[in-house]
Amino acid sequence: MGDLLNHKHLTSTGFVNCPDCGTQFKVFDYTNSNHFGCANCHTFFTFRMQIRSFNIKDFEAKPAIPIGSIGTFEGNSYTLAGFMVKKEKGNNYKWREYLLINAEKGYAFLSEFDGHWNFIAGTNHYPDLTSVKGNNYSVTYQDKEYKLFNKYEPQLLYAAGEFDWDVVNEHINARELIAPPCMLVRENQGKSGDWFLATYNTPSEVAEAFKIKRNVLPTRFGVGANQPAAFERQFNGLMMVTTFTVILMFAILWAFNFNKPEKEVFHENYIPQRDSAGWGGGSYKTINTGSFKVDGPTALNVELRSDVSNEWMEVPITLINDKTGQFYDFSKAIEFYHGYEDGESWTEGSRDANAVLSNIPSGYYHLSIEPASDGRGDEGLEVVITQNTILWSNFFIFLLLIAVYPIFQFVRRAYFDRQRWSNSDYSPYDRDN
Structure with missing residues (x-):
């Protein structure tokens, strides 16, 4: 020059x-x-x-x-x-x-x-x-x-x-x-x-x-x-906004959990009884639980556990409001299998299951449980209900939604950089260099 x-x-x-x-x-x-x-x-x-x-x-x-x-x-x-x-x-x-x-x-x-x-x-x-x-x-x-x-x-x-x-x-x-x-x-x-x-x-x-x-x-x-990249400044700003939003969401969840901590409202163990009058050999008598109080609106986490062994248990449950009769249906399957083969032990399934019910109003409730199983007949069923459960699924769905555009811009940015280096003999993307 x-x-x-x-x-x-x-x-x-x-x-x-x-x-x-x-x-x-x-x-x-x-x-x-x-x-x-x-x-x-x-x-x-x-x-x-x-x-x-x-x-x-x-x-x-x-x-x-x-x-x-x-x-x-x-x-x-x-x-x-x-x-x-x-x-x-x-x-x-x-x-x-x-x-x-x-x-x-x-x-x-x-x-x-x-x-x-x-x-x-x-x-x-x-x-x-x-x-x-x-x-x-x-x-x-x-x-x-x-x-x-x-x-x-x-x-x-x-x-x-x-x-x-x-x-x-x-x-x-x-x-x-x-x-x-x-x-x-x-x-x-x-x-x-x-x-x-x-x-x-x-x-x-x-x-x-x-x-x-x-x-x-x-x-x-x-x-x-x-x-x-024409979107470089926008990308940096976008990452700042996204990071701030994620931190804000964690803060909101923390504040919610601080003001309304998780609380166990029901915990009982049952031995389902065979129902000879039911259809098929796997029917059990309906279990109607005692009442428990819910301070809503809130999310309830229903945890189920059974000592099934090489068998399954189907657990249809109805949550019923004692006063209004309003009900919420759901069903969970518990199955656990294990064995020993070719010198190694193996397991499949789980003895636990859970369901989350959202936006449950205040009131007194009870459960109607209609279990069914192909088991030996002495499997216990443990039921634990916790209120004010954090809906992590909603959080991760929201997190995914706000991440879509930043991910798109990140891929776009990487593609732009690859195009730049395609004109060079010293590209970091070329493993031969």
Whole structure:
């Protein structure tokens, strides 16, 4: 990108004539600029001699933003003084660079590739770039980790405008490390090198900086190397809101449990009696429990336990309000099997079951239980009822519902990042690297 000089005489202006076609154009940094590109005949020259003529058949030489335009970046005003087209040695990736000049800051650059823009500057803008630490694959700058995205050798295809170095004959090895929306660029020439910081700009932001229409800029394609996801800020905010909501739900559950703690309202053990008059051999007589008080509206947890062994017990239950006759039906199955086979013991099922009834009004209630079993006939049945039970199922359903959109955005974010790294030979998603 050239040496960043202290432009002491930036206000000095003058004109230069193209030695090939005679076109005269204004030079914005007349004192320091010493290499020039003619936009008319595409000749690159110095004050003294012509260096080369560019062949413009293989690329677009017209800049999207005219030379001489004034733009504002990071609160500073810049004059667009030069334009270059470059490519990576060994492949056809091409991009465009615009040289920017500020009276106090010196040189900066605006780079565009596939409609993705970056404002790039070195230590004249960011003195703390000298603090970059790391290796060829990962560096740290301002407590942020940057990962290697690309290594390449840039080649100049075209240059127009003015420059204070020989852009045609420079030989650079570049390395790009990203931490969206920023990128660190290391340019080495021989044994010396410089760090540059690139900050991503959208086409709309570039258009606003130069006060031009958005549609004159190139169309954006794909995902830029350090392009932040458009929903990145929304995602961070969404995660904060989701986390706050989950914490609030836990707080509400805790407050509910503190004010109305779980309380056992019924606990009895029964030995079901065979009913010879019932249908089939597995029928038992109906069990009508004693009354118990419920302070509602509340959720009741009905726990059942039986000493079944290699058998089952079906337990249909009706919760009945003693005064109003309002009832709530449910049925649970208890089955437990076990054995020993091939030198190993095994079990299947459980001797426990439970059911939760929600929004039960206040009042006195009793249970009507009609058990059935294929067992031996002496299986006990333990019934425990607790009120003010926390409805964890409702909590987890709510948790799932509020997590759907954040999960969708997380997947979308991951897909976006994979697309970014698909353009790199150093993708963390590629296990071969």
